[in-house]
Amino acid sequence: MATTAQPAPGRAIPELTGLPLLGSLLDLKNDSLGTFLKARRDHGDVVRISAGPPGMRATVHCVFSAEGAQQVLAGDAANFRKDNAFYQEIRESFGNGLLTSQDGDYLRQRRLVQPLFTRRSVDGYASAIATEVTRLTDAWREEDRGSVDVVHEMTRLALRAVARILFGTDVEAAVAIVERCFPALGDYVSRRGYSPRKVPRAWPTPGNRRATVVHEELYAVCDRIIAERRAAGTAGEGQDLLTLLVAAGSDEDGGFDAAELREQVLVFLLAGHETTATSLGFALHLLARHPEEQKRAHEELDRVLSGRTPGAADLDELPYLTRVLKEAMRLFPAAPAIGRRAVEATEIGGHTIPAGADVIVSPWVTHRHPRYWDDPERFDPDRFTPEREAERPRYAWFPFGGGPRACIGQHFSMLESVIALAMILQSYELEAIDTRVPLASAITLQALGPARCRLRPRTA
Incomplete structure (x- = not known):
């Protein structure tokens, strides 16, 4: 193996000041997002943060500039691997799928899955997404819902949409188990991922036993549906994504065995619903807090769609709605x-x-970062006009990651988000009840409190 020249010693990396015995452990536990912001504000774009008591202290090196993010995720991506403790916990709970695999395993999986996520393939899911959005808005209308927690509602919508696309007619059985099991398993992964010392998973602690139960439930439902698809082959009912995954293969890479299929399914369920739900829920909440921007979105929808259900071909015709989503992200x-x-x-x-x-x-x-964003806490969808986007570094905005490990589902997420946001806004005007939503960082961004909005049906 060729040796790589070591870089010359750089400037000393500043460290965020913490407590003498615990470092920044309590700050990270209580408000990791605020702690990261404080680290950049007080110390710059590369900062060390240490947490934990002596002998158990962990240190992370935070890189906050767009240029640094590009280097880590893209330019020097081979040098920055998914080998940390947090990814290992996700790997052990959700499997070695596309999110967590590395090296030859990742390249093989990516080659097998990539044809299913081309823009043309993903656009074919638009009708399934619209079906689930219609189901949701019909339920709101039938129940005469005066208000909803938009983050909660969008989490359920996104889960149902990705489950319908993955499982087709098996959507109901899958959703019921995933809704019950994913939050518990996600909490378990987060606690272990951030813990400086972990109890072995095999020890019969209450937390380990609870995680084992939900883990087995998830595996069982996925294994049952996968076995049915493998038995049916491509002659099964419908061409849901699982049917296509079962059929995926090449002379070079073979195909997925049953365990690999389960791991891909679990990762798609995890990454495919929580991320989109966050974008959608907060886009609705932001519009509910900013009536002028909501009015502009309504005007664009009325002009372009004239009341009809949007499809994949409409994405390029709804630039303002797309900017709203980008600003929410x-x-x-x-x-x-x-x-x-x-x-x-x-x-x-x-x-x-x-x-x-x-x-x-x-x-x-x-x-x-104030270097890239004026008045950064202000909601301003027009930051994402083509002209203003061109003025910023590529990695000033990277909600889907970047480089060779960029999210394979970017277009799917945008397709689902635009269609869902369009259909909800066609039916309703929203007004925020909760103007501030407390947040925490786990596997994904989590709302710790409600994001309630009043619903006012729009008249034709």
């Missing part, structure tokens, strides 16, 4: 922090990141 990125581990020492922004260091790039912070 700037302010509320579904993945507020992205972790990697450095293989070799690397210079970033004049500082040397040591070999073996845990590294975090943070859309939450970079999306608020």
